Amino acid sequence: MKLSHFNFKLPEELLADRPSDIRDEARLMVLNRKEQTIEHKLFKDVIDYFDEGDVMILNNTKVFPARLYGNKEKTGARIEVFLLRELNEEQRLWDVLVDPARKIRIGNKLYFGDDDTLVAEVIDNTTSRGRTLRFLYDGSYKEFRNKLTELGETPLPKYIKREVEPEDEERYQTIFAKNEGAVAAPTAGLHFSKHLLKRLEIKGVELPEITLHVGLGTFNPVEVEDLSKHKMDSEEIFIGPDAVETINKGISNKKRVCAVGTTSMRAIESSVSSSGTLNEFSGWTNKFIFPPYDFSIANCMITNFHTPKSTLLMMVSAFAGHDFMKKAYEEAVKEKYRFYTYGDAMLIL
Secondary structure, eight states, X not given: OBGGGGOOOOOGGGBOSSOOSSGXXXXXXXXXXXXXXXXXXXXXXXXXXXXXXXEEEEEOEEEOOOEEEEEETTTOOEEEEEEEEEEETTTTEXXXXXXXXXXXXXXXXXXXXXXXXEEEEEEEEXXXXXXXEEEEOSSOHHHHHHHHHHHOBOOOOTTOOSOOOTTHHHHTSOTTXXXXXXXXXXXXXXXXXXXXXXXXXXHTOBOOEEEEOOOGGGGOOOXXXXXXXXXXXXXXXXXXXXXXXXXXXXXXXXXOEEEESHHHHHHHHTSBOTTSOBOOEEEEEOOOOOSSOOOSSOSEEEEEOOOTTOHHHHHHHHHHOHHHHHHXXXXXXXXXXXXXXXXOEEEEO
16 A cells, blocks of 8 residues: 555644543544444443453553753753663663754753753764764762653653643553653553553453553654555564463453554564464564554554554554545544544544
């Protein structure tokens, strides 16, 4: 399929810049692939579609406050620094994006915080906006990371034009977030409340956790019409033995196995055995899923509503069927569902 197959008109007012008032009361569109039906529910109704022994795979990555603002030495120019990934703990080297990039060259120093106790030196150019920074801080590694957290800001996506608000620190994080390392939230998981998770647990639904640290590459635009030529950025995955055992048991018992989010789906599809079961995994994936694609692990998926031409839309189209997904998105626009990070959800059965 071509890039142009995934274009559609999305009214700007449907881009959600705030979360729903209550996590599990976002809207939920339910797609039944076999019956080709569409239902309109609330997210908390998701429990009605799962029974004892069914499996929901959760991504427990935790977003860290990746957006910092520093001042360039001498000029004092304000520079945004977006932390992408740590390269070397001992040397405190990080891959970052800087904005405005034209002002930042190798050898420049940036000063952070009112007291300038945290300093970074630019030691390499990686892309037009990418830089490698060496952070200079007079303290232990733990104290350094605490300083980054103190100075950092919740990394809301750029499409959200408003200032970061206090509630974003909690709402741009799933309630099961544990393993820090993501620079963007696994958004389908944002709809789960403690109450809903407890109800699922009581009903006997299995809730194994895996980790995929979401990077900004997930949101990079596709710039080639031929999708086979698009290269995804790599993201780090951890799939442990307990999750593998629970998920494979669900597969062998022919239960509903549901990937919560494109991140969970990408993780499990990156570690499939020759017999179509899940393997343990610790490493990186640059897997790009687009139609046509045969899924091996999950037979069900929860996801948000995605933007035109995005790799996320391509994945869910591969899962639901391109024509059915096109029809569902037309319905979503007509019914004014909310799109993107803080938007509404879809359950694909």
